[in-house]
Amino acid sequence: MLRFRGWILAVGMCLGLVAEVGAQVKLPSIFSDHMVLQRDKPIAVWGWDAPGTEVTVSLGDVKASAKANEKGKWQASLPAQKANAAGQTLAVQGTSAKKFTDVLVGEVWLCSGQSNMEWSVADSINPKEEIARGSHPLIRHIKIPHRPSDKPETDVPSRGWEAATPKTVGSFTAVGYFFAVNLRKDVDVPVGLIGSNWGGTRIEPWTTPEGFKSVPALKGIADKLDTFPTKDAKGNINMQTPLALYYGMIAPLVPYGIRGALWYQGESNNGEGMLYHEKMKALINGWRTLWNDEAMPFLFVQIAPYKYNSVHLPYLWEAQMASSKIPGAGMALTTDISDIKDIHPRNKQEVGRRLALIALARTYGKAELVHGGPVYKAMRGELDGKVRITFEGAANGLKSRDAKAISHFTVAGADKKFVPAKAVIEGNDVVLSADGLANIVAVRFGWNELAEPNLANKEGIPAYPFRTDDWK
Incomplete structure (x- = not known):
């Protein structure tokens, strides 16, 4: 009997050793080589390791540490850093080591919405010329893949961050890229773009529970959040229903530091009139709560004229104008750069420039710039x-x-x-x-x-x- 107990103890020790040897520090895919970290804000770095493990994070000369909790989650906070265009190494040491190279510090913007935000540089006007002059090593982009979820995800697979080169820039969000190009003409720091967008999507799936609850006009949704997102008979998630894309494509990014959000969406909600303004309030409130920044800039694009064969679009414009008056929000106008036969106007260069004008005037202290129309x-x-x-x-x-x-x-x-x-x-x-x-x-x-x-x-x-x- 004693011999049997000794055998059990030995097996248990071996299993524990195997588990310890197999453990390794992991981080979500938002962390990769070539990433851009948000300047002038504490830098959150998080991931997973064996419970109780002390994890140390370093960037250049600064360090921070954290202990993995009983579920293995840890989160460290590096002190805020000034902009840095010289590639550094972000090192993470736990039960194993991870290193991310060519890490810059600058301005980070979330680029979200539907197809006009997902629209690529390669599909915009003058694609050959834009791609040929696409060498902007201080502009970086990460594309978040399409993934609805029925719960808040902690990670989402991706290719990681890429620097803008003629080989990579064609697939970048065009609106985000041209925004970054114009921003850098006046703000000489690295710019990171997080492309979390999906063509054809409504606004509701991108919105957080807290956002819905913050707007009384949306009580009908807020009171039944436990029923969303909906699924079909086969268990497939309806990506157009509330919470689906917040859970799958926004939650995994938090609390990665960002300066603000760029938003190009509304075509799929055309017909709702001023109700869309209420939904915009919910989206903005929710994202600002997520990132713990009640004044986070939220810049969006007017839906361009297009032959929808309905009378609804002007009433959506009315809702967008009301949304532009939310503190910290701003809208780029598009009635002169549209294509009434194409719901995807190709002139994303001017859209990006106008968004950059708003950011420069409202966020970066250049208040003298004329950044809107009459x-x-x-x-x-x-x-x-x-x-x-x-x-x-x-x-x-x-x-x-x-x-x-x-x-x-x-x-x-x-x-x-x-x-x-x-x-x-x-x-x-x-x-x-x-x-x-x-x-x-x-x-x-x-x-x-x-x-x-x-x-x-x-x-x-x-x-x-x-x-x-x-x-x-």
Whole structure:
């Protein structure tokens, strides 16, 4: 009996030794060679190892340590670092060692949404030229693969970070890449882009539970979060239902440090009108809570004019305009760079440039930059029956971007029947009139899914569609 007990003890010791030998320190795939870490914020580094293991993390001369908990999870925090364009090594030592080389410190932006954000450099205008001049070693990109989930994932497989070269840049998110190229003209630091996006997706699957709960108008979703995401009869997750892509494609990235988010989405929610604004609030609130940054910049892109064969798009634009007024949010305008026959306008260069203008003005201290187009401010009646429209974002004046008469203004009287208006620029205002209409009570501008108006500010950024009425 004693001999048997001794055998059991020996086997147990051997198994323990094997488990210890087999243990190794692991990190999620967001950590790889060539990554960019967010400057001026504590750097979270996390992973897994044998329970109780002391794990040490070092970057250059700075170190931090953490102990793996009973489930093997550990998280260390390196002190905030200044931008560094010289590749360093991030070393992790636990039961085994991991090293990541060519690690930069700079600005990191999450690039999310549907197909217009996933759209690649290779599919944008002038692809051969853009790829040929794609050597930007301080711009890095990581693509998160499509993966819905029914629970918050801790990791997601990926190819890791890649530096921009003519061999790699063709597959980068075009909007993110051109944003980074323009940003670096004024902010001379490395830029990292996290491409977590999926064509055709709605906004709801990207939103967190906390986000839904933060918006009273979405109580119908918030009250039944335990039923999401839904699955079909075979157990396949419906990637278009709430939480599915937050669980699978956003949760694994947290708490990797980022400066802010770029968002290009809305086509798949067209038809919801101002409800989309409520969903944008939920998305922004949720992501800011995730990253523990209530002022995190959230910059997004206006959905471009396109032949949807419906009346819904202007009401989505109205929701996007309301969302642009959320503190810390900003919107790049697109009515002049659209293709009404293609839901994927190819001019992602200008989209990226306009997003960079907003970031430079709002996030990087260059407040003097004009970074938006004319936005409706007020309507005032004139003595001769005309009306005067005043704008914000037109301090240096207005112009017709094609030198033709100002287009796409309509006006209505008390009968609510809209007719084309004659529009004349007077300084920073537009004065409207219509033959046979002596009392204008409502104005609409660009209020059609196919409208590509020519009104712009002196800097060439187009005016945003608007209406002064709330008629159904």
